Amino acid sequence: MIDEARRRAYLGAMQVVSWLPRVALPFAAPSRPELLETPEPATPLRTDPEPGGVPEMPSRPRPVERAKIEVPRPVARVEAPAVREAIVEPAAPKAASLPPPRxxxxxxxxxxxxxxxxxxxxxxxxxxxxxxxxxxxxxxxxxxxxxxxxxxxxxxxxxxxxxxxxxxxxxxxxxxxxxxxxxxxxxxxxxxxxxxxxxxxxxxxxxxxxxxxxxxxxxxxxxxxxxxxxxxxxxxxxxxxxxxxxxxxxxxxxxxxxx
Known part of the structure; x- marks a missing residue:
């Protein structure tokens, strides 16, 4: 075990301001009372109504409105009836009419x-x-x-x-x-x-x-x-x-x- 003076020197070098040992240390200085105090729990909200008043209810956080996202409804696809390509034979070119001979x-x-x-x-x-x-x-x-x-x-x-x-x-x-x-x-x-x-x-x-x-x-x-x-x-x-x-x-x- 090291003595108190050397212990504080080590703690100071490690930038430890306050510390609490788990067991009693020999040759250690007495602990400071404020470090041994247990913090009080947070004060609960009052639910008892005051005389002549309405009991205060804890305020609930307002729900955040989300932006509405419109989902397009599926549209039934109308399949166009199959159209058969008609095979059209090219018309025979008409013979050019020649002027009448004289x-x-x-x-x-x-x-x-x-x-x-x-x-x-x-x-x-x-x-x-x-x-x-x-x-x-x-x-x-x-x-x-x-x-x-x-x-x-x-x-x-x-x-x-x-x-x-x-x-x-x-x-x-x-x-x-x-x-x-x-x-x-x-x-x-x-x-x-x-x-x-x-x-x-x-x-x-x-x-x-x-x-x-x-x-x-x-x-x-x-x-x-x-x-x-x-x-x-x-x-x-x-x-x-x-x-x-x-x-x-x-x-x-x-x-x-x-x-």
């Missing part, structure tokens, strides 16, 4: 041959027209009658002015072929049909200018022979030589028929 054709008969000839002016041939004179020369070279007769009125296209009637190239082709086939059926015994000029080639045989001087076949019509237009032959005399050479080969078709 031409005039005259059907002639010379011996065993028929001739579908372009009318450059749209009017029937006159006896002194240069084109008609050239046509007569061609017929003489072919061994045919040089004064052909007309078969019906000229075919002038378009047939009608205005309106919604389709008068495009295909309609013109069908009309010309039907017209020529009907007239030649009435005539009978046609060995060859000359197609003279680009409109005759296009709308009787559905060919272009590169088919000139060639023989063609179209169902419902006699054998065809394609020729340049009369104006083309007059403007390009060199093409006449080609025509003469081709005629020697083709003329056997109608010459043999005459025999």
């Amino acid at each position: 031409f005039a054709l005259q059907l002639l008969r010379a011996g065993r041959c028929a001739l579908l000839v372009e009318l450059p002016t749209g009017e029937p041939f006159q006896s002194r027209d240069p084109g008609y004179l050239l046509l007569r020369d061609l017929l003489r070279a072919a061994g045919l009658a040089d004064s052909p007769r007309t078969l019906g009125e000229p075919v002038r296209w378009p047939l009608f002015r205005g309106g919604n009637l389709d008068q495009g190239p295909q309609a013109a082709l069908e009309y010309v072929q039907t017209f020529v086939a009907a007239r030649l059926e009435e005539e009978g015994d046609c060995a060859c049909l000359w197609l003279v000029g680009l409109p005759a080639l296009r709308f009787a045989a559905a060919v272009e200018a590169d088919a000139c001087l060639r023989e063609l076949q179209v169902e419902g019509l006699p054998p065809l022979w394609a020729l340049p237009g009369l104006e083309t032959l007059m403007e390009e005399p060199a093409r006449k030589a080609e025509l003469w050479r081709a005629m020697r080969r083709v003329r056997m078709r109608w010459m043999s028929a005459n025999e």
Whole structure:
């Protein structure tokens, strides 16, 4: 055991101001009375009523109002009915309507041959027209009658002015072929049909200018022979030589028929 003076020195170094031993220490100074006093319990609240008064009730703490949190009610989900995607086939593109072609054709008969000839002016041939004179020369070279007769009125296209009637190239082709086939059926015994000029080639045989001087076949019509237009032959005399050479080969078709 250490003496009191040293004990207080230790306690002072540890900054202990007051302390109470659990047992009596030898050589210790007597304890201070105030450290041994037991603290009194807190005074209870008075519940006895005072004379002529209402007993005081201990005040209760006011409940703290909590902020109301609105919870959204669950909304029944309405499922949209399943929609089947309709398979729509793309519509076929409409063929672009082409403007009606413009031409005039005259059907002639010379011996065993028929001739579908372009009318450059749209009017029937006159006896002194240069084109008609050239046509007569061609017929003489072919061994045919040089004064052909007309078969019906000229075919002038378009047939009608205005309106919604389709008068495009295909309609013109069908009309010309039907017209020529009907007239030649009435005539009978046609060995060859000359197609003279680009409109005759296009709308009787559905060919272009590169088919000139060639023989063609179209169902419902006699054998065809394609020729340049009369104006083309007059403007390009060199093409006449080609025509003469081709005629020697083709003329056997109608010459043999005459025999």
